[in-house]
Amino acid sequence: MSEEKTPAAAGQTPPKHVPAVLxxxxxxxxxxxxxxxxxxxxxxxxxxxxxxPPEIAETLGLHVVYPESQAAAISAKGGSLPxxxxxxxxxxxxxxxxxxxxxxxxxxxxxxxxxGERDMPLPDFVLGATSICETMMxxxxxxxxxxxIPMVFIDIPFNDGYDVDEKRITYLKxxxxxAVKQLEEIxxxxxxxxxxxxxxxxxxxxxxAWLEATSYVQYDPSPMNGFDLFNHMAVATTARPKKEAxxxxxxxxxxxxxxVKINKSTFKPDEKHRILYEGIAVWPYLKATAGPLIMQGVxxxxxxxxxxxSGVYDDxxxxxxxxxxxxxxxxxxxxxxxxxxxxxxxxxEGALVHINRSCKMWSGFMPEMGRRIARDLxxxxxxxxxxxxxxxxxxxxxxxxxxxxxxEVMDNNKKGE
Amino acid sequence: xxxxxxxxxxxxxxxxxxxAQADAYIAQGRRIIGxxxxxxxxxxxxxxxxxxxxVWGMVxxxxxxxxxxxxxxxxxxxxTLEMGLTGKLDRLSGMMITGLCDNLRPFSxxxxxxxxxxxxxxxxxxxxxxxxxxxxxxxxxSYTEVKRGVEECxxxxxxxxxxxxxxxxxxxxxxxxRAFVKLAGQHPSEVSVIDRAQVINAGYYLRKADHLxxxxxxxxxxxxxxxxxxxxxxxVLSGIYEDIPAIGEILQENKYAIVADDLAKExxxxxxxxxxxxxxxxxxxxxxxxxxxxxxxxxxxxxxxxSVPALAKESGARGVVLLLAKFCxxxxxxxxxxxxECMEAGVxxxxxxxxxSTETYGQARTQLETFVELIG
Numbered sequence: 001m002s003e004e005k006t007p008a009a010a011g012q013t014p015p016k017h018v019p020a021v022l023x024x025x026x027x028x029x030x031x032x033x034x035x036x037x038x039x040x041x042x043x044x045x046x047x048x049x050x051x052x053p054p055e056i057a058e059t060l061g062l063h064v065v066y067p068e069s070q071a072a073a074i075s076a077k078g079g080s081l082p083x084x085x086x087x088x089x090x091x092x093x094x095x096x097x098x099x100x101x102x103x104x105x106x107x108x109x110x111x112x113x114x115x116g117e118r119d120m121p122l123p124d125f126v127l128g129a130t131s132i133c134e135t136m137m138x139x140x141x142x143x144x145x146x147x148x149i150p151m152v153f154i155d156i157p158f159n160d161g162y163d164v165d166e167k168r169i170t171y172l173k174x175x176x177x178x179a180v181k182q183l184e185e186i187x188x189x190x191x192x193x194x195x196x197x198x199x200x201x202x203x204x205x206x207x208x209a210w211l212e213a214t215s216y217v218q219y220d221p222s223p224m225n226g227f228d229l230f231n232h233m234a235v236a237t238t239a240r241p242k243k244e245a246x247x248x249x250x251x252x253x254x255x256x257x258x259x260v261k262i263n264k265s266t267f268k269p270d271e272k273h274r275i276l277y278e279g280i281a282v283w284p285y286l287k288a289t290a291g292p293l294i295m296q297g298v299x300x301x302x303x304x305x306x307x308x309x310s311g312v313y314d315d316x317x318x319x320x321x322x323x324x325x326x327x328x329x330x331x332x333x334x335x336x337x338x339x340x341x342x343x344x345x346x347x348x349e350g351a352l353v354h355i356n357r358s359c360k361m362w363s364g365f366m367p368e369m370g371r372r373i374a375r376d377l378x379x380x381x382x383x384x385x386x387x388x389x390x391x392x393x394x395x396x397x398x399x400x401x402x403x404x405x406x407x408e409v410m411d412n413n414k415k416g417e
Numbered sequence: 418x419x420x421x422x423x424x425x426x427x428x429x430x431x432x433x434x435x436x437a438q439a440d441a442y443i444a445q446g447r448r449i450i451g452x453x454x455x456x457x458x459x460x461x462x463x464x465x466x467x468x469x470x471x472v473w474g475m476v477x478x479x480x481x482x483x484x485x486x487x488x489x490x491x492x493x494x495x496x497t498l499e500m501g502l503t504g505k506l507d508r509l510s511g512m513m514i515t516g517l518c519d520n521l522r523p524f525s526x527x528x529x530x531x532x533x534x535x536x537x538x539x540x541x542x543x544x545x546x547x548x549x550x551x552x553x554x555x556x557x558x559s560y561t562e563v564k565r566g567v568e569e570c571x572x573x574x575x576x577x578x579x580x581x582x583x584x585x586x587x588x589x590x591x592x593x594x595r596a597f598v599k600l601a602g603q604h605p606s607e608v609s610v611i612d613r614a615q616v617i618n619a620g621y622y623l624r625k626a627d628h629l630x631x632x633x634x635x636x637x638x639x640x641x642x643x644x645x646x647x648x649x650x651x652x653v654l655s656g657i658y659e660d661i662p663a664i665g666e667i668l669q670e671n672k673y674a675i676v677a678d679d680l681a682k683e684x685x686x687x688x689x690x691x692x693x694x695x696x697x698x699x700x701x702x703x704x705x706x707x708x709x710x711x712x713x714x715x716x717x718x719x720x721x722x723x724s725v726p727a728l729a730k731e732s733g734a735r736g737v738v739l740l741l742a743k744f745c746x747x748x749x750x751x752x753x754x755x756x757x758e759c760m761e762a763g764v765x766x767x768x769x770x771x772x773x774s775t776e777t778y779g780q781a782r783t784q785l786e787t788f789v790e791l792i793g
Contacts, residue, residue: 092753138750151717155545158516167558174551332526364523368530
């Protein structure tokens with residue numbers, strides 16, 4: 001556990017609190033530095049999709065970085081457009097494709113960000129998996145083609161049923177073993193079953209800690225600005241099998257506990273409304289999307305995206321199940337139930353749904369899911385158009401109008417209570 | 418034996434009146450199951466006496482479907498949903514839907530939500546990792562479940578013998594279709610671009626046992642004629658589908674001859690061969706696992722992109738017309754690489770964006786008129 005302390009008794013000077021957001025940010029940064037250093041040492045490093053089991057690379061002692069996290073960071077820092085234009089103009093990719101993919105495919109060809117927003121070393125292999133979208137498959141194939149490097153791939157078919165069935169578990173286990181063999185051949189590293197167990201133990205503990213930390217946003221009043229979770233999730237995505245991640249999440253938990261006790265929050269204004277935010281952040285417009293929420297006292301106390309990057313399991317079958325049972329790989333009924341639970345736990349009075357031009361899988365049944373949530377929970381659900389990384393696909397005016405509409409209905413609902 | 422013109426008229430009638438064909442089968446007491454893209458094991462439907470009925474959307478605007486889909490989805494999914502929501506598919510006893518791309522995945526859920534209570538979905542889950550035993554095992558398990566779904570929709574039990582017989586029929590039909598594609602390419606004067614599409618589309622609405630004899634007759638009639646390719650511009654069509662009337666007309670007016678194709682709805686579908694021995698479900702799984710060269714399939718070395726210029730050279734095409742289905746991720750990820758491979762191989766290529774809801778193709782006309790001058 002961390003050394004975080006509640007404020008000391010009167011008369012004593014409390015130790016200076018380092019915000020958890022900084023601690024987690026430093027850890028995310030370290031992942032990139034470690035990969036650069038490994039590359040310098042002549043080790044083979046990889047690019048890894050967010051739902052490829054991180055336990056494999058960690059067990060083999062391989063350093064990997066995550067194109068999705070990189071693309072999000074580049075976009076949040078305003079550097080996505082030149083890379084998108086390069087992907088479309090120089091490489092010839094359609095602007096209908098996922099903006100993360102376009103940014104990353106451009107980066108694979110130019111190996112530098114426009115203004116050094118978030119550089120990372122080029123890979124010697126790529127690790128793709130498809131639970132959250134099928135796009136990962138052709139995207140990573142294209143990376144392997146352009147960089148002339150091997151691809152390791154775990155196919156996680158969309159689950160049309162409510163529960164994860166046996167055939168999926170068996171298929172994933174077979175692929176998991178195959179992926180390990182491929183990586184042993186590619187990198188010369190050797191799989192160690194004992195090490196794998198240790199890694200799994202840390203990964204599960206980290207996931208539990210991350211889920212516990214994200215659950216604090218549900219307190220009323222919340223000790224955190226729910227939008228902060230988008231910043232923290234880079235670590236959940238990339239580092240959860242690492243002990244440093246476990247420590248960082250525990251630090252975040254301590255911060256949340258402390259804030260609850262002293263009635264403090266990283267959400268500065270008074271909480272007037274609490275909402276579910278559905279989908280990925282509009283990274284190029286974080287201020288434009290988070291700002292109006294904060295200004296009007298609307299806190300995000302239900303966030304689907306953030307807890308998505310975790311895995312809690314007891315054994316190998318459980319790990320396979322956890323790999324499948326993630327948002328975007330769940331059928332409409334299960335996905336809707338998950339949102340409804342988040343709304344109830346977070347005491348959400350409304351929902352704001354990002355129809356994300358970049359993410360067909362995430363947005364494809366959102367209108368129907370929105371209707372079901374609105375009907376079953378009797379709360380307003382509002383959709384807005386945006387994009388996780390392409391700044392050309394977002395209208396600030398539309399966002400504000402939709403948000404205003406949501407707030408008005410929530411206000412009226414409150415008055416009617 | 419019927420002549421080419423009479424046969425083409427028969428195919429055209431079926432292709433232009435799918436509902437009438439469905440009614441005719443229903444009058445025979447058969448049940449109809451819709452089959453969407455891609456590689457659905459429809460042999461199972463045939464084996465149960467049902468009619469596998471191809472549903473790849475239709476040309477027109479999406480209105481009701483927009484209540485379910487945001488605008489940036491492929492028209493096959495949007496328009497198939499539109500057809501389901503507006504009662505155009507009410508004759509179906511079931512609908513087979515795969516999850517091979519990010520359009521199809523949410524489509525399956527929107528179908529279930531909007532149409533599923535009337536026309537149940539049979540979800541066909543196919544493994545992308547087809548080269549390892551775990552992939553084959555998954556395909557076997559999945560197709561076993563699909564078999565159950567088909568049995569429930571048809572109200573029957575499928576026996577192995579019937580499935581094997583259907584596999585043999587389908588293998589023979591696919592071979593005949595491969596032969597037809599080659600023959601049509603050599604006889605553009607007798608089989609226009611639109612005729613060709615109608616022969617193929619009729620195969621989506623007729624039972625294979627009914628379509629095959631007609632195709633065989635047509636093939637025999639064409640084989641007896643000398644090639645009429647002289648004066649035409651031989652090309653390969655690549656993409657998902659071609660059957661947009663406006664595009665067919667432009668190709669036809671500019672005397673394009675389709676000497677081969679790499680279309681998902683056409684030659685990619687006809688490429689599959691299923692083993693005819695052993696357990697038929699395992700055979701269907703083996704047929705799936707043996708598939709190659711397709712944008713929608715896992716392809717770690719991008720062999721599909723390399724296969725397009727190779728097909729052009731092998732078939733004597735002077736260029737490739739890539740009909741890029743709007744919002745089709747797998748095709749859009751392959752497009753730049755296919756273009757690069759074609760350029761390196763010295764094969765001219767032009768990409769034309771198509772969509773079932775697009776009303777005008779002025780730009781496509783200009784592109785295709787320019788391209789025909791380029792390839793000569």
